[in-house]
Amino acid sequence: MDSAGETASSRSATRELLASPDFLRLWLVGAFANAMRWLELLASGLFAYEATGSPLAVTAVVAARQLPQLFLGAFAGAVSEAVNRKLIVMLALIVPASVSTVLAILATTGHLALWHVALGNLLSGSMWATEMSTRRRMVGEVAGPHRIVPAIALDSTTSAATRMIGPLLGGLAFEWLHMKGAYTVTALVQFIGAFAMAGLVHTQTTRPLALGRIVRDIAEGLAFARTKSVLLLVFGITIVTNTFAFAYSSLVAPLGLGEFGVSPSLVGLLAAAEPAGALIGGLLIAMGIVRMNRQLTFAGGAALFMCALLVMALSPSYWLALTVMIVGGFGTAGFGNMQSTLMLTEAPPEMRSRLMGIVTVCIGTNPLGVLAIGVLSDRLGPRIAIVVMAMLGLVLTATLTSVLRRRQG
Incomplete structure (x- = not known):
């Protein structure tokens, strides 16, 4: 099939997905829930910075939201093989909604x-740890094998949109409504999402939940991954990107308020710049307009994002920094799309949830980077901290890609 035919086929698959009620439900619930997570993340960072003036305090509060992914991600993947994934997704909406209600009060x-905000982030983050192995896997299941690539591209593109919309809303909500308004909005949206999920028709073959088997399942997943360089590349680059690159997001509030001297609303706009670029890039991939080698798109996208971070951190102008981060978003579009696509296409069905759970653990290394960049920022300032982390990330990305490509060859 020529490139025009492939593009038409991709667009046809996307139209079919949007005509599926179950796909629409999973897609939209995920979109709104993720937007609320990012809204709370930025609002909590702004609250911490205004309360303490310390970048380290901001990074600690943000890390609390993402730390559970490191410790619970693999277990969530194994549990989702035994427990109905629809139920897990509903709990992942109800628990954070309840936490937000208490914090709003x-x-x-x-x-x-x-400390209330930090504890709330920790509890809600525990539910966020189930995202990759439950809702994201269900998206692939509903789409079917022949539509996995456009389904994941569409879902990843939407995820980028929520990372753009969430911080924008977070900055506006914090400036106009303060924390009570921010938490009220997130509680309502997540309760509505749980209600919408109740109507999803989802069939799943489950097996008895044996706690003693969970560790064995995780070990089997790792053993399988060791036989495939592509999966090891996904794990390795995911760790590097989340630890050394995405950690920058915890310093957006200190960078915007302290370095660029802008309002909370413009801080939200800066936080939304990279996701905006990722949204555009993801749409191009989902529509079949951009088609590249999947592994190259994955690793190269991560590298482009880190280069953008270097320029942004050294920028003398807020608006230049904003523009550069939009360009960096094209890199995260490739990285984010191929992360799930490679896992779902390279692994057999019986391995997918546990491998996606391991990906969640890799994503969960982000709080380690967040804490590291917070310590660096306390000593060297936000700009230099981002430069140091991005440089280390680039070196590790190049090294991993080179080593694993030689092994694959």
């Missing part, structure tokens, strides 16, 4: 403290 009564 504390903010309204004037009793909200920084």
Whole structure:
């Protein structure tokens, strides 16, 4: 099939997906839930910076939201083989909605403290750890083998959109409604999402949940991955990108407020710049307009993002930094799309949930980078901290890609 035919086929598959009620439900619930997560993440960072003036405090609060992915991601993948994934997704909406309700009440009564926000982030983050192995896997299941690539591209593109919209709303909500308004909005949206998920028709073959088998399942997944260089590349680059590159997001509030001297709303706009580029790039991939080698798109996209971080951190102008981060978003589009696509196309069905769970653990290394960049920022300032982390990330990305390509060859 020529490139025009492939593009037409991809567009036809996308139209079919959008005509599927179950796909639409999973897609839209994921979109709204992820937007609320990013809204809370930025709002909590702004709250921490205004309360303490310390970049380290900001990074600690942000890390609390993402730390559970490191410790619970692989277990979530194994559990999702035994427990109905629809139920897990619903709990992953209800629990954070309940936490947000409590925090909204504390903010309204004037009793909200920084430790409340950190604890809330930790509890809600525990539910976020199930995303890759449950809802994202269900997206692939509903799409079917012949539509996995456009389905994941569409879902990844939407994820980029939520990372753009969430911070924008977070900055506006914090500036206009403060924490009580931000938490009220996120609680309502997530409760509505759980109600919508109740109507999803999802069939799943489950097996008895044996706690003793979970560790064995994870070990089997790792053993299988060791036989395929492509999967090891996904694990390795995911760790590097989340630890050394995406850690920058925890310093957006100190960078915007302290270095560029802009308002909370413009801080939200800066946080939304990279996801905006990822949204455009993801749409080009989903529509079949951009077609490249999957492994090259994955690793090269991560490298482009890190280069953009270097330029952004050294930029003398807020608006130049904003523009550069939009360009960097094209890199994260390739990285994010191919991360799930490579896992779902290179692994057999019986391995997918546990391998996606391991990917979640790799993503969960982000808080380690967040804490590291926070310490560096406390000593060297936000700009230099981002430069140091991005440079290390580029070196590790090039090394991993070279080693694993030689092994594959």
